[in-house]
Amino acid sequence: MAAIIKVKDINKSYQRDNFEVPVLNNISLDVEEGEFLALMGPSGSGKTTLLNLIAGIDKPDKGSILVADTDIAKLSESELAKWRSHNVGFVFQFYNLIPVLTAFENVELPLLLTNLTKKERKEHVVAALTLVGLEDRMSHYPKQLSGGQEQRVAIARAIVTDPVIIVADEPTGDLDKKSADDILLLLERLNSEYKKTIVMVTHDPNAASKAHVQRHLDKGDLV
Amino acid sequence: MKVLKLMFKNAFRHKLRTSLTIVGIAIAVVAFSLLRTVVTVYNAGVDASAADRLITRHAVSFIFPLPYSYKDKIQQIDGVELVTPLNWFQGVYIDKDQFFARLAVDPETVFKVYPEFILTKEELDNFKKERNSCVIGIEIAKQYNLKIGDIMTIDGDIYPGRWDFVVRGIYKPKDKTIDGTQMFFQYDYLNERLEAESPMRANEIGWFAIKIKDPNRSAEISVKVDKLFKNSSAETKTETERAFQQGFLSAVSAIITALNYLSFIIIGIILLVLANTMIMAARERTREYAVMKTLGFSAKHLVGLIMGESLLISILGGGLGLLLSFPVVDGFGQAIPKGMFPIFYIEPITIILAVTAALSIGIISSIFPLLKALNTKIVDGFRFVG
Incomplete structure (x- = not known):
């Protein structure tokens, strides 16, 4: 199977006050289409930074990142924003739902950037929320949902645009075991049934065990 | 449409804070409108000045009288259409x-020189017929519940004694910029009594209002009038009615200037109130803006969200303030003596200024939080702890 994500010789460092802190050192990585990859490593190892680079929300200092044949390292900020809206679904550790919007409206948010009609948007949102088992919670606000339910809304938001890849940063990090298992099951289902390519950052060996491939980072190096 | 809905929801996320900001803006707009109204009504006399009227007064000071006999001499000057004498009576x-x-006025000429005071022919004829008759403005009639035939008794101070006047006319101002709070009575009534009681003060007048045929000749005619009385015991100073009014207000001009500045300082205060609210709101939503950027929302969307929210709050505050300004200004106008501010209403320019200020403040207040939101990298936004 062809690699849908090709990370080649990337370096990334951050400026902290007067210090330059290297985060990633000459990382190269391929992720095949339909693969479920877990990036593991201790805090500060650079796994979230690598995920951010793959998702196009940060840029490498050096190297190239090809996602579905687009070198996203060369895109401008506005081109990247447009690219992200079409190609990447995001799942965050703390869900990051908009508190003043209902579950339906949160999931609908990325669709506002498309040319879909209101009716079409509704169909997509209902389908996504049904897929994550929250069809009966559409009009609920985030504060009216449990942590597990909030994360499922976030997953529905991530898949509603039918993205090429889904990136998940510690998706179970803020959940109890039962809810975490439900979320992992959902991600597995998205991967196996809907053939979604998933890149997940996690500390949790149990979560990582659900992935096809596990890669470990340590002090900015893939090991 | 949904972004608009999000903007509305964001604006009222902290209902108490937003409500207090709106009330704060509203109070400031009321204060602004009130101060601007005071400033504009002070200047109303100047603004209402007729271009075809000159005022001739004593060259030394307005408080010194001029001989009544100057009237006929001024009337002879080329370009003068009509002269009317006026005298401050007070009491x-x-x-x-x-x-x-x-x-104290000349009933034959005063309403020809001041056509903005509208009187019926019957009332004017009655005013001319009766020596102790008077004409009052409609605002005075309303305030003191006076009607035709009523007696107004005034205790004289500049001109001591008891003075009884019969109301024979109630004039209406041509429009709302014209003073409807004046009282006119026959100069002859005053002069005849002065001739009897204090002849030294008789046949003198405070000033002359001169209606000229061509406003473009005002400077030339002013020079001619003053030249006529040069080296006399009562030299004159003639100027346009506008210049005369401005000179009259110069004594309080410092206060007016201070009020004018104060009204704009209030705008600055509103700006700080709203800017503070917007900065707090944007700071709290740093992570949400990062999420929106991650989802593909562009700078244009964030500008719409943040500036829209700021404008929404400023428009609500400004609108509420303007709505409240009308009864407040009206109440203030009722509470103060009529003669102090003969006309007291919110001028259209005050409304335009308040609306412009509210909109400008809405935009300016959003600039800092907007720049902050746009310049914060997504990854930094996610790391932000508010």
């Missing part, structure tokens, strides 16, 4: 707090 009506202008 006390009911008590010293009841202040309004009381003037």
Whole structure:
């Protein structure tokens, strides 16, 4: 199977006050289409930074990142924003739902950037929320949902645009075991049934065990 | 449409904070409108000045009288259409707090020179016929519940004694910029009594209003008038009515200037109130803006969200303030003696200024939080702990 994500010789460092802190050192990585990859490593190892680079929300200092044949390292900020809206679904550790919007409206948010009609948007949102088992919670606000339910809304938001890849940063990090298992099951289902390519950052060996491939980072190096 | 809905929801996320900001803006707009109204009504006399009227007064000071006989001499000057004498009477009506202008005038000419005071022919004829008749403005009639035939008794101070006047006319101002709070009575009534009681003060007048045929000749005619009385015992100073009014207000011009500045300082205060709210709101939503950027929302969307929210709050505050300004200004106008501010209403320019200020403040207040939101990298936004 062809690699849908090709990370080649990337370096990334951050400026902290007067210090330059290297985060990633000459990382190269391929992720095949339909693969479920877990990036593991201790805090500060650079796994979230690598995920951010793959998702196009940060840029490498050096190297190239090809996602579905687009070198996203060369895109401008506005081109990247447009690219992200079409190609990447995001799942965050703390869900990051908009508190003043209902579950339906949160999931609908990325669709506002498309040319879909209101009716079409509704169909997509209902389908996504049904897929994550929250069809009966559409009009609920985030504060009216449990942590597990909030994360499922976030997953529905991530898949509603039918993205090429889904990136998940510690998706179970803020959940109890039962809810975490439900979320992992959902991600597995998205991967196996809907053939979604998933890149997940996690500390949790149990979560990582659900992935096809596990890669470990340590002090900015893939090991 | 959904972004608009999000903007509305964001604006009222902290209902108490937003409500207090709106009330704060509203109070400031009321204060602004009130101060601007005071400033504009002070200047109303200047603004209402006719271009075809000159005022001739004593060259030394307005308080010194001129001989009544100057009237006929001025009338002879080429370009002069009509001259009317006016004399400040003052006196006390009911008590010293009841202040309004009381003037001794020539009934034959005064309403020809001042056509903005509208009187029916019948009322004018009656005013001319009776020596102790008077004409009052409609605002005075309303305030003191006076009607035709009523007696107004005034205790004289500049001209001592008890003075009884019969109301024979109630004039209406041409429009709302014209003072409807004046009282006119016959100069002859005053002069005849002065001739009897204090002849040294008789046949003198405060000033002359001159209606000229061509406003473009005002400078030339002013020079001619003053030249006519050069080296006399009562030299004159003639100027346009506008210049005369401006000179009259110069004594309080410092206060007016201060009020003018104060009204704009209030705009600055509103700006700080709203900017503070917007900065707090944007700071709290740093992570949400990062999420939106991650989802593909562009700078244009964030500008719409943040500036829209700021504008929404400023428009609501400004609108509420303007709505409240009308009854507040009206109440203030009722509470103060009529003669102090003969006309007291919110001018259209005040409304335009308040609306412009509210909109400008809405935009300016959003600039800092907007720049902050746009310049914060997504990854930094996610790391932000508010």
